[in-house]
Amino acid sequence: MTNKRVHVYILSGFLGSGKTTLLTKAIDYFTEAGRKPAVIMNEIGEVNLDGQLIANEVPMSELLGGCICCSSRGDLATALNDLVIEEQPDLIFVESTGIANPMEIIDEVTDASLVLPIELSAMITVVDAPQLLELNRTSRGKTYRLMRDQIRCANLLLLNKTDLLQEAALQEVHDLVREWNPYADLHYTVFSQIDIRLIEDIHMDVPKRTKVQPDSNGHTRGHNHEPSHEDEHHHHSHRHVMAYTHFFERAVDSNAFEEFVSKLPQEVYRAKGILSFSDTSSRFLFQYAYREMDFVKITPKGDVPDVAVFIGENFAKDAIRAELLKLEAMSNT
Numbered sequence: 001m002t003n004k005r006v007h008v009y010i011l012s013g014f015l016g017s018g019k020t021t022l023l024t025k026a027i028d029y030f031t032e033a034g035r036k037p038a039v040i041m042n043e044i045g046e047v048n049l050d051g052q053l054i055a056n057e058v059p060m061s062e063l064l065g066g067c068i069c070c071s072s073r074g075d076l077a078t079a080l081n082d083l084v085i086e087e088q089p090d091l092i093f094v095e096s097t098g099i100a101n102p103m104e105i106i107d108e109v110t111d112a113s114l115v116l117p118i119e120l121s122a123m124i125t126v127v128d129a130p131q132l133l134e135l136n137r138t139s140r141g142k143t144y145r146l147m148r149d150q151i152r153c154a155n156l157l158l159l160n161k162t163d164l165l166q167e168a169a170l171q172e173v174h175d176l177v178r179e180w181n182p183y184a185d186l187h188y189t190v191f192s193q194i195d196i197r198l199i200e201d202i203h204m205d206v207p208k209r210t211k212v213q214p215d216s217n218g219h220t221r222g223h224n225h226e227p228s229h230e231d232e233h234h235h236h237s238h239r240h241v242m243a244y245t246h247f248f249e250r251a252v253d254s255n256a257f258e259e260f261v262s263k264l265p266q267e268v269y270r271a272k273g274i275l276s277f278s279d280t281s282s283r284f285l286f287q288y289a290y291r292e293m294d295f296v297k298i299t300p301k302g303d304v305p306d307v308a309v310f311i312g313e314n315f316a317k318d319a320i321r322a323e324l325l326k327l328e329a330m331s332n333t
């Protein structure tokens, strides 16, 4: 298994918010840049109408007739597996149904990343700004809460359909979104128009530097201009829900690993992996959620490396990596 990993981007956002509009622009950009994008489209209905908007050359997998997050787990992983093996894309966009629970999708993609050469690069959420504002002022029901969850999980947020709102209304919706997610890169958009390089760069690790760049009206406007050096740092600086994947070069001691997991910072709320230990003969599937850990013996199918993924909010990836390298160095295998 090579270390070259296919970047996976999850596109989330409520029904009709502008996800497909963004996807078509992103596909054009990456295709023109000589990269090979692939798409997984999930539709609640039995037909994929949005798929008609995607060029025929783009490999596409369709999950129809249900929502990824509620259908039997594994469908998304199978689709990822088939695309990676048969098409060898450089990047994959997963366009979820507007009603999908974002954490479930993050969970399934990171599960798949344990056994496939893929990496969850970002959760991009497109917000229907007028609709969110309307719901905030009126019902605050299920749809509202779902939109809030989709916003909370995002690394990159598009506050879309801003052409339909006045300045004061825009500020109101901006403040609401910022309250839910102070970390993500936030852009005001019309027809999901952003500099696609923002998406391309989002997975790259550069030094953190949080900086708000208000425009003359006090808004953090979208970067629809050529990025300056300043901007380049800004684009990468916000992280929210993040995942760190560690590939083990050597088996580690099981007790030392358990101790490490028990001391994971609060911000890491989910972890999973497939591991060999220096003091056991079998391999283990490791799960960690809500401060509980679990190890189950497994015999993975195929060539699966020893790997663990850590998911959480704004945690120090470097510290986790350093601890794991220390465990590997301590191991006497």
Ligand SMILES: Nc1nc2c(ncn2[C@@H]2O[C@H](COP(=O)(O)OP(=O)(O)OP(=O)(O)O)[C@@H](O)[C@H]2O)c(=O)[nH]1
Pocket (backbone or CB within 6 Å): 013, 014, 015, 016, 017, 018, 019, 020, 021, 022, 050, 097, 098, 160, 161, 162, 163, 164, 189, 190, 191, 192
């Ligand atoms: N006025 C306005 N309309 C927009 C904007 N962005 C998208 N739309 C329109 O909104 C409708 C829905 O856009 P899509 O990109 O299909 O939305 P989606 O999120 O993929 O929709 P689902 O697949 O139903 O979840 C289309 O008719 C778009 O042309 C915008 O910024 N302003």
